[in-house]
Amino acid sequence: MKAERLSREQKGCAVEPIRPRYIIALDQGTTSSRAVLIDRGGTPCAIAHNEFPQIFPQPGWVEHNPIDILTSQLDALTELLDAHDVQPAEVAAIGITNQRETAIVWNRKTGEPVYNAIVWQCRRTTPLMEKLGADPRISAMIAEKTGLVCDPYFSASKIAWILDNVEGARAAAERGELAFGTVDAWLVWKLTQGAVHATDPTNASRTMLYNIHTGAWDDELLELFGIPRSMMPEVRPSASFFGKTSSPGVIEGIPIMGVAGDQQAALFGQGCFNPGDAKCTYGTGCFLLMNTGTHAQLSRNSLITTVAACGPGTSGLRYALEGSVFMGGALVQWLRDELEMIEGGEEAERLAEEAGGTGGVYVVPAFTGLGAPYWDADARGAIFGLTRGTTRAHIVRACLEALAYQVLDLVRAMESDAGMRLDALSVDGGASANAFLMQFQADIMERTLDRPTCRETTALGAAFLAGLACGFWSDESELRALRTSDDVFHPSRDHQWRRERIDGWNEAVARVRTN
Numbered sequence: 001m002k003a004e005r006l007s008r009e010q011k012g013c014a015v016e017p018i019r020p021r022y023i024i025a026l027d028q029g030t031t032s033s034r035a036v037l038i039d040r041g042g043t044p045c046a047i048a049h050n051e052f053p054q055i056f057p058q059p060g061w062v063e064h065n066p067i068d069i070l071t072s073q074l075d076a077l078t079e080l081l082d083a084h085d086v087q088p089a090e091v092a093a094i095g096i097t098n099q100r101e102t103a104i105v106w107n108r109k110t111g112e113p114v115y116n117a118i119v120w121q122c123r124r125t126t127p128l129m130e131k132l133g134a135d136p137r138i139s140a141m142i143a144e145k146t147g148l149v150c151d152p153y154f155s156a157s158k159i160a161w162i163l164d165n166v167e168g169a170r171a172a173a174e175r176g177e178l179a180f181g182t183v184d185a186w187l188v189w190k191l192t193q194g195a196v197h198a199t200d201p202t203n204a205s206r207t208m209l210y211n212i213h214t215g216a217w218d219d220e221l222l223e224l225f226g227i228p229r230s231m232m233p234e235v236r237p238s239a240s241f242f243g244k245t246s247s248p249g250v251i252e253g254i255p256i257m258g259v260a261g262d263q264q265a266a267l268f269g270q271g272c273f274n275p276g277d278a279k280c281t282y283g284t285g286c287f288l289l290m291n292t293g294t295h296a297q298l299s300r301n302s303l304i305t306t307v308a309a310c311g312p313g314t315s316g317l318r319y320a321l322e323g324s325v326f327m328g329g330a331l332v333q334w335l336r337d338e339l340e341m342i343e344g345g346e347e348a349e350r351l352a353e354e355a356g357g358t359g360g361v362y363v364v365p366a367f368t369g370l371g372a373p374y375w376d377a378d379a380r381g382a383i384f385g386l387t388r389g390t391t392r393a394h395i396v397r398a399c400l401e402a403l404a405y406q407v408l409d410l411v412r413a414m415e416s417d418a419g420m421r422l423d424a425l426s427v428d429g430g431a432s433a434n435a436f437l438m439q440f441q442a443d444i445m446e447r448t449l450d451r452p453t454c455r456e457t458t459a460l461g462a463a464f465l466a467g468l469a470c471g472f473w474s475d476e477s478e479l480r481a482l483r484t485s486d487d488v489f490h491p492s493r494d495h496q497w498r499r500e501r502i503d504g505w506n507e508a509v510a511r512v513r514t515n
């Protein structure tokens with residue numbers, strides 16, 4: 001027995017270096033920060049997560065405190081390592097993935113943010129973006145260079161707002177004292193103690209300041225928004241070395257080898273490596289992305305062209321078409337927290353099944369305007385078709401159906417742009433757990449949905465990028481083999497069933513639109 005307790009060294013054996021067993025993914029989302037431990041089999045062995053406060057200073061405004069973002073993320077990392085007794089030598093690398101577009105401006109010397117993070121959902125810069133959008137020359141130039149539409153969703157107008165509204169910010173920026181970053185760059189900066197100011201092309205492509213064809217910050221766009229070039233981070237490939245952790249109180253010396261915006265990370269984590277592969281994430285919002293390979297396909301249907309993540313050593317950029325729905329799972333949270341109609345998603349699923357239908361009710365969740373393909377920032381939400389017989393269950397079901405109708409609109413726009421039919425759609429995100437929603441989605445779209453066993457696809461994508469960059473995994477075919485399906489939802493309704501429901505939805509959307 002005693003001998004068993006001797007170390008290999010004591011027994012006279014050569015000491016073998018500990019072989020790294022894990023990649024850690026830091027998944028900094030809109031409502032929570034997660035740290036996920038992922039093994040060679042692509043299995044998330046352990047997860048720690050922390051929610052952090054949402055700040056709503058005025059109707060339509062959304063902010064986060066950048067220090068809350070940081071501490072919730074670092075605490076999750078520490079909790080993960082402590083709870084599972086992971087040694088630094090067992091971790092090959094860290095991959096970071098993040099809520100995108102959210103803009104943070106900080107002082108380079110002190111590392112202090114000059115203002116709260118202005119979150120992607122925030123609509124405060126609607127007037128500026130409407131003004132730019134009304135000029136056809138400017139909106140065409142923006143679309144051509146960035147693949148984006150004139151909307152307050154993207155970072156540029158948020159940075160401009162900070163420079164124009166925080167006392168002394170513009171002068172400090174012009175003196176080169178301020179740095180801008182999306183959340184990935186903020187975390188990299190903090191994790192490396194201010195040694196590295198860098199982002200990746202997937203995040204850069206969400207700022208409206210990055211030319212997605214040349215792969216560089218664009219002077220004409222920087223000038224249009226009045227943003228000094230000195231504020232901008234260096235852009236490094238998504239699967240490459242970003243720096244080593246050296247932040248006090250955090251595991252030291254781990255290389256950060258992967259960075260990608262959360263939706264592009266999920267596309268990668270779903271194994272959508274080839275043109276035509278598509279996924280939809282049902283989180284706070286819903287995000288549909290289709291890989292278009294080396295082709296930066298511009299949309300005729302108001303979708304976005306975005307940079308997709310790719311493995312190390314890929315020459316040139318890879319692209320995706322994207323459509324986003326602002327109110328996805330957030331609609332279920334609204335039912336729970338504001339209307340107090342349900343306890344949570346599971347009850348929503350049960351009620352929707354029990355209701356058997358919506359009794360003619362449609363919910364259009366344009367709480368912060370309508371995203372793709374409508375881009376109507378002024379539209380507001382509505383419930384139609386109420387009668388004396390309408391029940392709580394009808395309204396709950398209509399909310400879940402609204403998620404599916406919004407994704408249907410995106411799929412149609414995407415298929416029209418791509419000139420092809422999506423045979424199957426990979427799904428993930430919190431609300432993909434809802435079997436009613438998934439089946440209704442398959443029925444209304446008449447497409448098969450494939451839900452993977454590992455639903456932490458965002459974290460998995462960041463881990464895959466970091467793992468490929470450091471040689472933990474060898475190539476994409478090895479990663480593809482790690483994916484297994486948990487459930488497949490096949491369409492089971494006829495044309496008439498779909499037509500009636502889609503007509504009702506189209507009519508309801510038409511009634512809230514202002515553009």
Ligand SMILES: Nc1ncnc2c1ncn2[C@@H]1O[C@H](COP(=O)(O)OP(=O)(O)O)[C@@H](O)[C@H]1O
Binds near residue numbers: 344345
């Ligand atoms: N069973 C369910 N049915 C419907 N919605 C759900 C269910 N479970 C979770 N959700 C929704 O999923 C969202 C959380 O998903 P998640 O992928 O963690 O989001 P995010 O990364 O945007 O924070 C919440 O908005 C929640 O309301």
Ligand SMILES: O=P(O)(O)OC[C@H](O)CO
Binds near residue numbers: 030100120
């Ligand atoms: O934090 P999520 O998962 O809701 O994703 C937010 C998106 O990146 C916004 O574009």
